[in-house]
Amino acid sequence: MSTPERLIESTRELLWERGYVGTSPKAILERAGAGQGSMYHHFKGKPDLALAAIRRTAKEMCATARGVLGGPGTPYERIEAYLRRERDVLRGCPIGRLTMDPDVVGSDDLRGPVDETIDWLRERLAEIVEEGKEQGQFAPSLDAREIAATVLSTVQGGYVLARASGSPAAFDAGVRGLLSLLRPAS
């Protein structure tokens, strides 16, 4: 792997583990096995490298979700697949966790990819809920975009509950609860 590549990958890992404020260039360099010079040759500095890392993580997350949500099955089943898809629950969401970072939220550049990812996810989920309404699987009274927000919130909040307790169980409980509310009567 090329040096810039290793730098980006190391940054992605550290942003996931420790967030933006908690991630130092030094730690990135150690993990990437590179020297100071390499980093400042390929990137303008910490924010620039972080932006590259965040963009890649955002892209990857959309790709993963696109796969799961575009899979086979009824709308309910695809949402269930998304909610139950394998996750490193205790590590948290590599995108969502960035929203708790004041330096990320305070920078339009860094927040951009985060916002776009979550927004895209929300739209995609809303489409599926809408589809479910048309097929009579979900009640017509439901607002597709609201339900989409609820689904995403349940996931993002599930990480919080899990990390608070140190166990993935709470995440799973929240997901099961939502699915029981969403489940078609049939």
Added chain:
Amino acid sequence: MSTPERLIESTRELLWERGYVGTSPKAILERAGAGQGSMYHHFKGKPDLALAAIRRTAKEMCATARGVLGGPGTPYERIEAYLRRERDVLRGCPIGRLTMDPDVVGSDDLRGPVDETIDWLRERLAEIVEEGKEQGQFAPSLDAREIAATVLSTVQGGYVLARASGSPAAFDAGVRGLLSLLRPAS
């Protein structure tokens, strides 16, 4: 207000705004209008002061929730009151945001109050859901503890969505979506 008191309050504010890693003793002292000596006289160091601050925030949050959840109305109405209660959405949850902090999650001392608060909230919500089931307001097929986890997750995740987009709208949408799923047919 006494000096230790001011130190704790300043720490609470900074932990909320910037998290644990992002909060320096220096910033706390400036905000509290105190010198280094005061802080190290009253507290053993940053973790000790943070613990005092987190404990107080946790206590306060439980008290607030106790008030809302113990209010008048049907179980559904009390859950709705909790979900819709006034919040500084864009500031995030002062307790939940700590779960994204590796230094907090990595310390049993610091994580303790966070875990207890969320756990207590979950139990309290579960009691209310159970009550609603007994009264026939919620379907008997629902698992009270799972629904409680879903409710909490929706709130915690709502903060994430809101902060990502820079607007409280997404929080509200998630809440409305959950309420529409929870609403008794009546």
Added chain:
DNA sequence: GTCTATAGCGGGATAGAC
């Protein structure tokens, strides 16, 4: 391109005067 050296600044804590 990558390395090391260096720099200025801030984090976190201690010492000791008042």
Added chain:
DNA sequence: GTCTATCCCGCTATAGAC
């Protein structure tokens, strides 16, 4: 109790050699 002085270390960045 509170203050200032001081310490060591790590963060972020720049300079310049190779």
